[in-house]
Amino acid sequence: MELLFLGTGAGVPGKMRNVTSIALKMLNERGTVWLIDCGEATQHQILHTSLKPRRIEKIFITHLHGDHIFGLPGLLGSRSFQGGIEPLTVYGPAGIRAFIETALHVSNTHLQYPLYIEEIEEGTVFEDDGIIVTAGKLDHGIYSLGYRFAEKEKPGELLVDLLREDNIPPGPIYKQIKEGKQVTLTDGRKIDPDKYTSDPQPGKIVTVLGDTRPCDMAVQLSLGADLLVHEATFNAENKKMAHDYYHSTTSQAAGMAMRAGVKSLCLTHISSRYTREDERQLLNEAKELFQPVIIARDFLEVLIN
Amino acid sequence: MELLFLGTGAGVPGKMRNVTSIALKMLNERGTVWLIDCGEATQHQILHTSLKPRRIEKIFITHLHGDHIFGLPGLLGSRSFQGGIEPLTVYGPAGIRAFIETALHVSNTHLQYPLYIEEIEEGTVFEDDGIIVTAGKLDHGIYSLGYRFAEKEKPGELLVDLLREDNIPPGPIYKQIKEGKQVTLTDGRKIDPDKYTSDPQPGKIVTVLGDTRPCDMAVQLSLGADLLVHEATFNAENKKMAHDYYHSTTSQAAGMAMRAGVKSLCLTHISSRYTREDERQLLNEAKELFQPVIIARDFLEVLIN
Ligand SMILES: [Zn+2]
Numbered sequence: 001m002e003l004l005f006l007g008t009g010a011g012v013p014g015k016m017r018n019v020t021s022i023a024l025k026m027l028n029e030r031g032t033v034w035l036i037d038c039g040e041a042t043q044h045q046i047l048h049t050s051l052k053p054r055r056i057e058k059i060f061i062t063h064l065h066g067d068h069i070f071g072l073p074g075l076l077g078s079r080s081f082q083g084g085i086e087p088l089t090v091y092g093p094a095g096i097r098a099f100i101e102t103a104l105h106v107s108n109t110h111l112q113y114p115l116y117i118e119e120i121e122e123g124t125v126f127e128d129d130g131i132i133v134t135a136g137k138l139d140h141g142i143y144s145l146g147y148r149f150a151e152k153e154k155p156g157e158l159l160v161d162l163l164r165e166d167n168i169p170p171g172p173i174y175k176q177i178k179e180g181k182q183v184t185l186t187d188g189r190k191i192d193p194d195k196y197t198s199d200p201q202p203g204k205i206v207t208v209l210g211d212t213r214p215c216d217m218a219v220q221l222s223l224g225a226d227l228l229v230h231e232a233t234f235n236a237e238n239k240k241m242a243h244d245y246y247h248s249t250t251s252q253a254a255g256m257a258m259r260a261g262v263k264s265l266c267l268t269h270i271s272s273r274y275t276r277e278d279e280r281q282l283l284n285e286a287k288e289l290f291q292p293v294i295i296a297r298d299f300l301e302v303l304i305n
Numbered sequence: 306m307e308l309l310f311l312g313t314g315a316g317v318p319g320k321m322r323n324v325t326s327i328a329l330k331m332l333n334e335r336g337t338v339w340l341i342d343c344g345e346a347t348q349h350q351i352l353h354t355s356l357k358p359r360r361i362e363k364i365f366i367t368h369l370h371g372d373h374i375f376g377l378p379g380l381l382g383s384r385s386f387q388g389g390i391e392p393l394t395v396y397g398p399a400g401i402r403a404f405i406e407t408a409l410h411v412s413n414t415h416l417q418y419p420l421y422i423e424e425i426e427e428g429t430v431f432e433d434d435g436i437i438v439t440a441g442k443l444d445h446g447i448y449s450l451g452y453r454f455a456e457k458e459k460p461g462e463l464l465v466d467l468l469r470e471d472n473i474p475p476g477p478i479y480k481q482i483k484e485g486k487q488v489t490l491t492d493g494r495k496i497d498p499d500k501y502t503s504d505p506q507p508g509k510i511v512t513v514l515g516d517t518r519p520c521d522m523a524v525q526l527s528l529g530a531d532l533l534v535h536e537a538t539f540n541a542e543n544k545k546m547a548h549d550y551y552h553s554t555t556s557q558a559a560g561m562a563m564r565a566g567v568k569s570l571c572l573t574h575i576s577s578r579y580t581r582e583d584e585r586q587l588l589n590e591a592k593e594l595f596q597p598v599i600i601a602r603d604f605l606e607v608l609i610n
C-alpha cells in the first residue's frame with residue numbers, strides 16, 4: 001500500500017498546496033486505487049502523476065466541506081470521457097448523493113460506467129477477503145468521518161522445501177497442512193502444521209482522518225496503525241483558533257498519534273498561512289510529542305511497510 | 306476592455322489548456338471584472354494572475370456542461386473566504402440555480418456577500434449607462450447561449466482650449482454646449498455645439514459564444530463586433546465530428562466571423578487532441594477565410610481597442 005498526496009492544503013487552494021485529496025494505491029495488492037476526499041482540481045493534480053482515473057475504484061469522502069468534494073463531478077465525468085467502464089463507488093455522509101446527482105444531472109453528464117453512491121454513518125463501510133474499512137465520527141463543525149483501512153492478516157505460506165527435506169510427498173495433504181490441519185501420513189507420522197508454514201503476515205493499517213478537533217474517536221480509529229494521517233491546520237500556538245474552527249494543531253495531532261500508539265504520523269491539511277520556511281517549526285512542534293512524523297506536500301508518496 | 310483567457314480547452318482539462326473560463330476586465334471603464342464561464346479550477350488559474358476574486362462582479366454562463374460550470378462553487382466560496390463582500394450576480398440557463406444552491410447548501414458554505422442568480426433566456430440580460438449585454442441561443446446539444454457585450458457610445462468631450470481661444474467664457478453654457486444645445490452669448494454670437502465638442506466615441510463590442518455549431522444566431526450576435534471569441538473544437542478536416550458533437554471547426558468559426566463582418570477573431574475551446582505544433586495548421590485553416598485571427602492560450606490577454 002502507498003499513499004499519494006494529491007492535495008494537502010486547507011480551505012482554499014494555494015499555489016503550494018491544493019485542497020484535499022489522497023490516493024490509497026493498492027496496485028500490487030488489489031490492482032486498484034482508492035481516493036480519500038476529492039477537492040476541486042483533484043483531476044488536474046492527477047494529470048501530473050501516473051494515476052489513471054479509470055483505476056480509481058472507490059472514493060471515501062470524510063465530510064462535505066467544499067475543499068473536500070468540489071472536484072468530484074469533474075473527476076467522475078472525466079473518468080467516463082477517458083474510457084473508464086468499471087464500476088465506481090463513492091462513500092460519504094448524507095448529502096453526497098444530492099451533490100453528485102444534481103451536478104451530473106444539470107450538466108447532462110452521462111457516465112459510461114455504473115456509479116454507486118453510499119451514504120454512510122459510523123461502522124464497517126466495506127469488507128472483503130483482503131481489507132476492512134471502518135468509519136468513525138470525529139469532532140468537526142459538520143458531520144466528519146475518519147477512515148481506518150485495515151488489511152486482513154495474510155495466512156502463512158507452505159514451507160515446501162522443508163516438507164521435501166522431511167520426505168513428506170506432495171499431494172492433497174499439502175493443502176491441509178497449509179490450512180493448519182493436523183494430518184497423519186501413511187507411514188504413521190503425525191505432522192504439526194505450524195512447523196511447515198511460515199508465520200501469518202499481519203495486514204497493514206492506515207488511518208486517514210477528516211477534519212477534526214482532538215477526540216477519542218481519532219484515537220480509536222488509529223489504534224496500532226502503521227500510519228496515521230491527521231490534519232494539522234494550525235501551529236501549536238493557535239490552539240484557540242483551532243478549537244474555534246473545529247481543527248487541530250500540530251501538537252494535538254501528535255498527541256493523538258501518541259495516545260493511539262501508531263507506528264508513524266503524517267500531518268496534512270496545512271493552512272496556507274504557513275510557508276515552506278514555517279514547515280520546520282510545524283514539524284518540530286509535533287516531534288516534541290511523537291516520532292517518526294512528516295508533513296505531507298502535494299505529490300508526496302508514502303510507502304506503508 | 307481586455308479579455309484574459311483563464312481556460313481555453315474543451316471537455317476535459319489537459320496539461321496545456323484548462324477547461325473554459327474568460328475574464329472580461331473593465332477595470333478602467335467600470336472598476337470591475339466579469340467572467341464568462343467557470344470551468345473546474347478557474348480559481349486555481351486566477352492564482353497565477355493579478356485578478357482578485359473579490360473584483361469579480363458578474364459571471365455569465367453560456368451553458369451547463371461540466372467543463373463550463375464545475376468551478377463555480379469553489380470560486381464563489383473562496384471569494385467569500387478571501388473577504389469579498391460586494392454583491393455578485395450569476396447569469397445562466399435554467400438549472401444553474403439548482404447546481405449552485407445544492408453545492409453551497411450541501412457543503413454548508415455561507416457566503417459573506419449577496420449572491421444573485423438569474424436564470425435567463427435570449428434577449429437583454431443586463432443594461433446600464435455604460436453597456437448592454439445581449440444573449441442569443443446557439444446550436445449545441447444542450448441550451449447554449451452566446452453573449453454580446455456592447456459598450457454604449459461615449460459622448461464627445463468639450464474642447465475647452467478652443468472655447469477659450471474664441472473668447473467664450475466658462476460658465477453654465479459650457480454644460481449646455483457639451484449636451485449639444487445651441488446657445489446664444491450675451492454679445493449675440495450663436496454657438497454651434499458641434500464645433501466645440503469632439504466626436505462621440507463609439508463603444509467597443511465583444512462577442513463571446515458558448516459551444517455551438519455554425520448558426521445564424523452566432524452571426525447576429527457578432528455583427529460588427531470588434532472581437533469575436535468563437536469556439537473551434539476541431540480542425541477543418543473533422544467537420545463531420547464537429548457536427549455530430551455540436552461543435553465548430555476552425556474554418557466554420559472563420560466563416561461566422563466573415564459573415565458577421567467582425568474586426569477580429571479569436572479561436573478558443575481547442576480539443577486536447579491538438580498539440581502546440583498543430584496550432585499553426587489550425588490557424589492557417591482559419592486565415593484562409595478570415596483575418597486577423599488568433600488562437601487563444603491559457604493566460605493570453607487581448608486588449609480591445
Ligand atoms: Zn478541510
Ligand SMILES: [Zn+2]
Pocket residue numbers: 315316325370372373516574
Ligand atoms: Zn465545452
